[in-house]
Amino acid sequence: MNEDDVARSGQLALLLEVSAYPKPGNVSRTHDFAETSYEHFLASAVAVYPVLREAAARGFAWKGGGGVGVGELVRRAVEESVAWQSGGNTHFGALLLLVPLAVAAGSYKPDLDPGLLKRRAEEVVQNTSVEDAVELYRAFPKAKVKVRAGVPEFDLTDAGGVREIRASGKSLHEILEISASYDLISRELVGGFEKTFRYAELLKDWIKNKDKERRVNDAVTNAYLRLLSEERDTFVEMKFGAEKSESVRRRAEEIVNSGCKRGEVEEFDEELIKEGVNPGSTADIIAAALFVALLGGLRV
């Protein structure tokens, strides 16, 4: 496992996640959004390779403590993503998860012990600084991420936000602890990537135990639905409020409980696409779970 293996695992995770279908509400190989197409996601996954490789190389050299530059790496990955495609935000949330995981994968050998990878990724996030926070805030407008209105910690529409962050002296980890109350990705980052690693195991089991035909696609789709049934999606909640995100969660739960029948999943997909309801945070965590599974030796 060298830095190219880490970058390839991260990139393939992004590609397998976006390709999976039917994946209710999100871009897949069979669904584009009005402004963001499947091809934009392909190009974005291609674009971030050099940054994922550098994250792994820095992790390999890292002795712990500060200075690994997670915020800068995320900002640069976002810059590469938008330089290679014109569809706007594709992978911001996924990159927030993938970059610390890539750093961790570079410094440990995940094929030996997934527990070490998890602890190391946690350590990477805990050791972030105020500069990491500043860099991340710089990445927001580049990524064209829709930010929750009325949440002062994430008022990032102008440079004032950056000055305030620096003045506050808060590390990225401290800021994520605040946003964890309402944001799935932040919760995952400060909570030791609990869902990421749990779903990585599920994905490996499901792919191993399924028929050959369509096994990867179905495992990804089912993992996505299962996670959507467990947690209200942040993207949905920001755009449509808590009631809608809860009803999406409950609908996913019904579908999972009745065995993820293809017809029901397709119907759910059509409805969400029509309403513009895209559970993006759920997809980001599944991409991270695929990354961990591939780092652990999963192959298609």
Place this chain on the structure above:
Amino acid sequence: MNEDDVARSGQLALLLEVSAYPKPGNVSRTHDFAETSYEHFLASAVAVYPVLREAAARGFAWKGGGGVGVGELVRRAVEESVAWQSGGNTHFGALLLLVPLAVAAGSYKPDLDPGLLKRRAEEVVQNTSVEDAVELYRAFPKAKVKVRAGVPEFDLTDAGGVREIRASGKSLHEILEISASYDLISRELVGGFEKTFRYAELLKDWIKNKDKERRVNDAVTNAYLRLLSEERDTFVEMKFGAEKSESVRRRAEEIVNSGCKRGEVEEFDEELIKEGVNPGSTADIIAAALFVALLGGLRV
């Protein structure tokens, strides 16, 4: 344009080519083969990145003459491809075209003059040695390529082929000149990448002039049909003979002449898939054309 830009352009070309649909007879985002799925192609495109980057880096340092190692690079790219996926041959023909193009792109600045890129790629192929031929022959069994029966130059099922090649003293270029009589890819390699560069221009024009929606997908599909209407596909001819490959060519010609109507293309696709007729060489050249277009600044 650095070596990562070259590798990313090559990789994105492979991804956009395989994703395009409906693409009569070949794997696309909507069609798997029995043993080789769309996901196998995604993983293969991910796998070859480090080799494409090294090809560009060697090209950057190359002063002309021998020693750039095209054969070795193709063999290693094939090894990476099959290490990352279990679907067998995905990109052998495409890699034969992409590797010399990546070397050429590393040594010149293709964003300045596509003519220079074309001449340099031609020079890379002309300067191959007997060692390049030996390496390529070593790659054949790894790639699980179906080789034309009864063509002694391509009897590569055992190590005897390698010994014979070395004894013959023929360079890769000289061998390709022989196989050019019946093989589209060989013809392209010894003929200065004529179709590759012509279709790169067509793709750029079509993508620029089309409506935003589905423009990349449709441009790739139409380019594929146009090329299929011009030349009998080698893959089809090897498996089914000259009569079949000519009838496929003529059918593509009819579809192109009546404006590539979606219904007709889909019907043609279903027929070829049912018969197992896959025009793989045509797809390989379109992948190379996409590579050149992306090197020249095309973005999705």
